[in-house]
Amino acid sequence: MSASVAGLLREIADVGRDATRGGWSRFVFDDAEMVLREWFVEQAQRRSLEVETDRNGAIWAWRHGSGGPGTGGRAIVTGSHLDSVPGGGEYDGPLGVASALAALDLLEARGVRSEKPLAVVAFPEEEGARFGVACLGSRLMAGAIDPDRARGLRDADGRTFAEVAAAAGLDVERIGPDPERLAGLEAFVELHVEQGRGLVDLGQPVAIGSSILGHGRWRFSVTGEGNHAGTTRMLDRRDPMVVAAGIVLATREVAAGHPDARATVGRVVPVPGGTNVIASRVDLWLDARHPDDAVTAAVVAAIHERARAVAAAEGCTVELVEESYGGTVHFDAGLSGRLGRVLPEAPVLDTGAGHDAGVLAGSLPTAMLFTRNPTGVSHSPEEACEDTDAEAGAAALADVLEDLLRP
Ligand code: GLV
Ligand code: MN
Ligand code: MN
Ligand code: MN
Incomplete structure (x- = not known):
């Protein structure tokens, strides 16, 4: 199968639409985000990827190495998040997940096999819109937040993260650092809609991220x-x-x-x-x-x-x-340099927005790709992405993954 990014996003375009605020409201483990999680699992299964939910609620879809499960060394990972800010845009998060799925389809179509495993991940509560701490899933995984504190975080209705996560099926006693999982990852590349006008001004569809503001x-x-x-x-x-x-x-x-x-x-x-x-x-x-x-x-x-x-x-x-x-994060120079060699036309841009790739940068080499946003606006329904740019982003991601999957 070979899906377009725009086609994938169309499938979920009505999930979590917010008639009151405008835009989309998809809060971790609420009805809308649960639908998106199920959609992601279904997309993974259609591609014969092996799906698992980790102890902190991130969903991982694995393409095993050619030697089978557990072989091929450390994995290359791509993905983003499915939750949104209140009344947010359509692309902040889901574009990275849909582009990852489309990039995997491109690799299949190109006949790219690899000994190394490849995974697509969707992190929970990236925006911190429900429980107040942004990138909660990746912070927990990286040991950057105390699990007891995370369990006690409350949403606007006074429900704790522990209660809500348990209702979503997590064993909340087990949330917290996941060094074993991290040790199995070679690199994480997150694609994201650009949240400013850098690419519009440069007249380019895709950029490589350099750093995230503290x-x-x-x-x-x-x-x-x-x-x-x-x-x-x-x-x-x-x-x-x-x-x-x-x-x-x-x-x-x-x-x-x-x-x-x-x-x-x-x-x-x-x-x-x-x-x-x-x-x-x-x-x-x-x-x-x-x-x-x-x-x-x-x-x-x-x-x-x-x-x-x-x-x-x-x-x-x-x-x-x-x-x-x-604090300010500078993405891994070696990995970003590799992206630059694969995508020589792509400009290099920094960002003032936070991302799971920024949190995970303390644990493994991470890098980012940005796809042009013609309005330059984000955390708003005005956020945008042309279909052709979305496909260019997925193709760039596929090129990067193909390179990283080489032994
Ligand atoms: C998240 O997108 C943030 O930068 O606040
Ligand atoms: Mn955001
Ligand atoms: Mn985001
Ligand atoms: Mn963010």
Whole structure:
């Protein structure tokens, strides 16, 4: 069989469409993501790949080496994720999985056999949209998050990762580092839709990734006094929403002082959240990124300082908790160099977005390919990819895999 990337994506185009937010909402282990997981398993089985779900909920589809299961040494792996941000685009994640399947079909059509095993992987909770920690599956596998902490992470409904993962069929006592699996992998190459305008500006369909910006997430919790919107005089209020507004403005102003910094407050949750209620507490999440760990730390500290001042003026208190952090990642030079020799026309681009390939870079050689996104927009329904570029991406991935599968 030989599937096109566009054809594969069309099969899942209606899964997790979000009529309220627009775009797609596919959260790890929710109904939509479970449908995508089943779809991936079915696609793998159609290709006679052997499917397994690892202890952390990643699905692996194996093309064994020509000597049979367990032979051929360490595996070459490609793939991405199936979950999305709330109201996200169609391609962030699924493009990498569909391109991997299409690339395997191209290898079959070319008659490429290999002693080395090849796998396609779909990681869970890459976006951290449900449990707050991005790349949760790859972090667990790499030992980059404590399994007890992961088990206790809660979604917006208060359900823990342990409960939700158990309901999805995982043995949650076993989640955590998987050194044996990692030791069996030679290289991971993740293809992803580009999340900026690099390729559009260069007029090229496919790029090789060079690095990922260091990034982290922090939660501010502002506590004030819940009260009545009609009976509480303005000067008598201790309104945490006013402090939240100050934190949002501080985020913009502090980050603007550092040319390479990115800082965003994308989620604000007032408690209890009523139009005629002065909130008693507001939680807000800061996403901050910069190539230099020290600058990110300074940006967060400066925002925190400003937050404390606004909170004091309003008679509120503010607490700051770091939820996750990962420093700047430079992909493996040897592996990326090999991609460059296979794809001499492809430009080399860095990215400000996080990826499982970034987390796994600490454990094995990883690399990335980006496919052109004509809008340059991502984490939005506006994210796009032309069919011809998607096929060019899969063909580039097939070329790379063919090269890496050589002894
Ligand atoms: C994930 O895509 C991120 O970069 O936040
Ligand atoms: Mn994303
Ligand atoms: Mn992604
Ligand atoms: Mn990502």
